[in-house]
Amino acid sequence: MFHGPSPDNLNEEQPDSEKPQGIREYILYWLRKARVDVVKSSKTYVRLLRYARPYLHLAAFILILAIVSSFISILPMQLMGVMVDEITFAFRSDGDMPAARTPATEPDKPRSIRPELPIAPGIRRAAHYVSENWMPGRNRVAVIIYVIAAAFVFLHFTTSGISIVSGFIMARLGQTIIFDMRNSVYQHLQKLSLRYFEERRTGDVMSRVINDVNSLQSVIVGPVIGFITDVFTMCWVFYFCFTFDRQLTILSLLVGPALGLATFVFGIFMRKFYRLIRQKIGELNALLQDNLSGIRVIKGFAREDYEFERFREKSDENRRLNIQIARMHALFKPAIGTLMQAGSLFVLLYGGLKVLKNEMRLGVFITFPRYISMLYGPIMRSEERRVGKECRSRWSAYH
Numbered sequence: 001m002f003h004g005p006s007p008d009n010l011n012e013e014q015p016d017s018e019k020p021q022g023i024r025e026y027i028l029y030w031l032r033k034a035r036v037d038v039v040k041s042s043k044t045y046v047r048l049l050r051y052a053r054p055y056l057h058l059a060a061f062i063l064i065l066a067i068v069s070s071f072i073s074i075l076p077m078q079l080m081g082v083m084v085d086e087i088t089f090a091f092r093s094d095g096d097m098p099a100a101r102t103p104a105t106e107p108d109k110p111r112s113i114r115p116e117l118p119i120a121p122g123i124r125r126a127a128h129y130v131s132e133n134w135m136p137g138r139n140r141v142a143v144i145i146y147v148i149a150a151a152f153v154f155l156h157f158t159t160s161g162i163s164i165v166s167g168f169i170m171a172r173l174g175q176t177i178i179f180d181m182r183n184s185v186y187q188h189l190q191k192l193s194l195r196y197f198e199e200r201r202t203g204d205v206m207s208r209v210i211n212d213v214n215s216l217q218s219v220i221v222g223p224v225i226g227f228i229t230d231v232f233t234m235c236w237v238f239y240f241c242f243t244f245d246r247q248l249t250i251l252s253l254l255v256g257p258a259l260g261l262a263t264f265v266f267g268i269f270m271r272k273f274y275r276l277i278r279q280k281i282g283e284l285n286a287l288l289q290d291n292l293s294g295i296r297v298i299k300g301f302a303r304e305d306y307e308f309e310r311f312r313e314k315s316d317e318n319r320r321l322n323i324q325i326a327r328m329h330a331l332f333k334p335a336i337g338t339l340m341q342a343g344s345l346f347v348l349l350y351g352g353l354k355v356l357k358n359e360m361r362l363g364v365f366i367t368f369p370r371y372i373s374m375l376y377g378p379i380m381r382s383e384e385r386r387v388g389k390e391c392r393s394r395w396s397a398y399h
Contacts, residue, residue, distance in 0.1 A: 066229040078119040081363030201286040230378035
């Protein structure tokens with residue numbers, strides 16, 4: 001087992017006489033408490049990462065695949081935008097679009113004036129090559145559509161291949177780390193004194209060796225790779241959005257601080273509930289193990305009803321905590337969705353006006369809201385990973 005503070009101190013609450021009374025003091029109290037929790041969990045997490053040191057080459061390879069995958073994941077939306085732009089431009093050039101769409105006083109601007117999607121020049125060059133060598137005499141827009149369709153297929157199979165390879169390597173890396181960790185924990189158990197086992201129930205010890213060690217697999221490997229992938233995805237998306245339209249990007253990110261604050265506050269409460277739920281599960285496992293190992297004594301003294309009530313109370317505590325967690329998730333997701341929709345609303349209003357004024361391409365306008373949602377997504381996922389990582393790593397490290 002790992003050395004650390006007693007679990008009794010983990011959930012130790014501040015006395016009522018010392019708890020803040022005002023709203024400002026209450027917020028500052030929770031912020032200080034969250035900072036202390038983050039510092040403790042970070043130190044524990046760094047200690048746990050030492051199990052991954054012998055396999056850094058596998059982790060580095062997974063990281064490279066994650067970076068490539070994060071870049072590829074943002075390209076399909078640009079392909080769709082390029083297709084919309086090319087079809088719209090073809091209609092206007094051929095005169096098929098009604099004259100009301102482009103007033104005579106405001107003629108359609110050349111392509112070079114309005115910023116286009118970064119992938120558009122590459123698509124046109126590929127279409128030109130295909131048209132000259134494989135499809136001579138075919139309609140230019142039709143060739144571009146064929147090239148975009150082929151690009152969609154290529155990106156899909158590339159992403160699938162990367163996902164398969166990284167999944168296999170991550171499974172191997174995770175299971176190998178769990179193998180080393182479980183052996184280390186069991187070896188440490190054999191070095192502990194008899195007093196340690198006398199003061200702890202067998203079910204608790206078994207839960208630490210089996211359940212908690214398994215849960216740490218998703219703490220050591222998954223969050224690091226996921227965090228780095230989200231960081232690179234946000235960088236790619238922000239770069240492209242800023243290239244498209246700086247004003248629209250800044251306007252759409254106005255809800256970002258509110259989104260981050262709401263997610264941070266939600267994480268503070270969820271960490272408390274997740275720690276409690278893991279504690280209750282450990283108590284339930286310990287009670288079940290003790291009752292099963294002492295079933296002869298229970299039956300000999302006719303204590304079945306009494307033990308059933310004890311088990312029922314522990315199980316009911318677990319049920320109530322899970323209902324509270326589900327209720328908080330049910331309230332949190334619509335609230336976050338409202339903030340994200342507010343950012344999309346800014347894009348629709350401001351971006352739509354720019355399209356009407358012929359200051360933004362229609363393909364860029366279609367692509368922009370999807371990119372903005374990709375900017376918000378990592379903020380939510382990072383907090384969810386941090387909550388789960390912190391609860392699992394701290395609970396296992398303190399036992």
